[in-house]
Structure formats: C-alpha cells, structure tokens
Amino acid sequence: MKNVIEVDNLMKQYRKAKEAAVKGISFNVREGEFFAFLGPNGAGKSTTISILTTILSITNGTVSITGYDMAREAKKIRSNIGIIFQNPSLDLELTAEENIRMHVSIYGKYGFRPFYRMMPNAYKQRIEKLSEIVGLNENLFKKLKTFSGGMKRKLEIIRGLMHNPKILFLDEPTQGLDAASRHSLWEYLHKIRSEENITIFLTTHYLEEAEDADRICIINRGKIVMMGTPDQIKDKLLVEKYMYVDAINKNSLKRELSKLGATFMETEQGLKVVYQDKTPQQLISSLTTPLTKLNIYQPTLEEAYLSLVKEGSEF
Numbered sequence: 001m002k003n004v005i006e007v008d009n010l011m012k013q014y015r016k017a018k019e020a021a022v023k024g025i026s027f028n029v030r031e032g033e034f035f036a037f038l039g040p041n042g043a044g045k046s047t048t049i050s051i052l053t054t055i056l057s058i059t060n061g062t063v064s065i066t067g068y069d070m071a072r073e074a075k076k077i078r079s080n081i082g083i084i085f086q087n088p089s090l091d092l093e094l095t096a097e098e099n100i101r102m103h104v105s106i107y108g109k110y111g112f113r114p115f116y117r118m119m120p121n122a123y124k125q126r127i128e129k130l131s132e133i134v135g136l137n138e139n140l141f142k143k144l145k146t147f148s149g150g151m152k153r154k155l156e157i158i159r160g161l162m163h164n165p166k167i168l169f170l171d172e173p174t175q176g177l178d179a180a181s182r183h184s185l186w187e188y189l190h191k192i193r194s195e196e197n198i199t200i201f202l203t204t205h206y207l208e209e210a211e212d213a214d215r216i217c218i219i220n221r222g223k224i225v226m227m228g229t230p231d232q233i234k235d236k237l238l239v240e241k242y243m244y245v246d247a248i249n250k251n252s253l254k255r256e257l258s259k260l261g262a263t264f265m266e267t268e269q270g271l272k273v274v275y276q277d278k279t280p281q282q283l284i285s286s287l288t289t290p291l292t293k294l295n296i297y298q299p300t301l302e303e304a305y306l307s308l309v310k311e312g313s314e315f
Helices: 045-052 074-078 096-107 121-134 149-161 179-196 230-236 250-259 280-285 301-309
Strands: 003-012 022-030 034-038 060-065 081-084 167-171 199-203 215-220 223-228 242-246 263-267 270-274 293-297
Touching (some): 003 045, 003 199, 022 060, 022 199, 034 045, 045 060, 045 167, 045 199, 096 121, 121 149, 121 179, 215 230, 223 230, 223 301, 230 301, 242 250, 242 280, 250 270
Parallel strands (some): 034 199, 081 167
Antiparallel strands (some): 003 060, 215 223, 242 270, 242 293
C-alpha cells in the first residue's frame, strides 16, 4: 500500500516560545489505514494535527498528503481531506441537509441552490448514500435543534465526506457522547471506512477507541516516543500479562506451576500467574490438576500508554 501521509523531520517553533512544540518528527500513514495519533496535553499532538490539516504553517521539514506538498499545494490537500473537529460547528437553526448544502457550496464542491430539489443529482445521490450508512436518512430535513449529540456527530461525518476525501481526520470525535452513542458512532465509522476505502487519522482521549487501530503513534514533549500496532506497543512496554487460576487441590497446582517455571503468587482471587513468556494456552495445557477457576487478564492499551507518558518519564 502506498503512503497517503508522509511527514519528514517536521518542526514547529512558535514565536517567543523557548522551545519547539514539534521537534523534528517523521512518520507515514498508509492508504486505507486506521492510524491513531496519541499524546498528553502539551505534547505537540494538536500542533501536528493543525499542520496536517493545513491550519498551521511549517517551521522546518516537509509534509506530503495524497502526493501533494504542504508548502506549495495546500489547496489541493484540502480537497482530499475531511475533518471532524472536537467542537461541532453546526447551525442549529438550519436542517441537517441545509447545513450540508451550505458547507459544500462554501467548499466549492457544488454550487449553492436555495432549495434541495434544485441541487444536482450527484449531490442528492451522495447525501442519500452517506445518510443511509450512518442512519440519519429519516432526519435529513429536520432542524438541528432537535438533534442529540450523537446525531450531530453523524451529520458532521456526512458533511466531512461529501467531497469524497481520501483521508478523514477525527479530532476527539466522540468527546461528550455517552458510551452507547460512542459505540454506535464507531460502528458507522468502521462501515464508512470499509465502503469508502478511506484512511482514518484519529486523535482521542478514549484509549479503548485506539485498540482497533492498525498502527499507533505516540508523541510526548514534541517527539515521537513509540510507534507500532497496539499489541507491539504493549509488548515493548512489557505490560504485565497474567491470569487467575485456582483448584480444590491448590498445593498440587502450585507444584505443577513451579515445575513449569511459572511465576505466581497467592491472592484472594486465587493464584495470580504471570505468562509474559508463554501463552495462557501453553500453561493451561501443561496442567493436570483440575482447575476450578480460570480468569485470563488482557492488558489494555491505556495501561501501556499511561506507563509511557507518566509524569517525569524520560525518553
């Protein structure tokens, strides 16, 4: 797969700032990839996103998006990206369709018409397809003041995809939504990614949303500190993997675990067995003592992330 985003030695220095916000970072994003860009407040994440979406200029380095150079072809880049910002920018006095119609006319994709029926067929077909995907087709002509937070986010997704972008930037897309709405929105985003063959570039504070990413890039203090798949990041940081087991004959179980060289300790929940070097299956299949309890713990990306960017860490 070809790269749709290429960042090489990117640096951003704000005026009067003592040090650069972004300190010579390099990374790439492949076509059709779900790429998560994570970092704590003040890490340089927002600055990088603002540069990639053509809002900020570059101090040094190069950025290429969908084959266009950021310094010389920002307008062409904007025509190939869609953006859903953290804070909604919708007119509550207009209907959902009117919000979209106004947006695409300003964007230059379709000329403005005062009524939906006067818009070209290509516009109607596009809006009908996207509203069907995200489940907003029955509410297209209702005013936004009647919409829930989740419905407004769906509308922003439609609006951001009307011009057939190759990359969709999601900046905290589920901020302020309840758990059910977040889950529903991600179902639609994954469906859109599949049907539209679109690249997703995500920033989020909900670390579980990044668990499904193809790759994750973590930035801290203006530098990239780690990049890889969620599992690679958890493995690199040696996040403890363990399971709880128990048996009626606990002494027999302990003897077997000791012979296998397993690290374990007794707790109120049973024997806590660390399986860093072996899979749970490898350990369990070697046991002959009947188990009365088996609870396998899976480490989370959030644990790995917090251990990496915790205050005072040096990289």
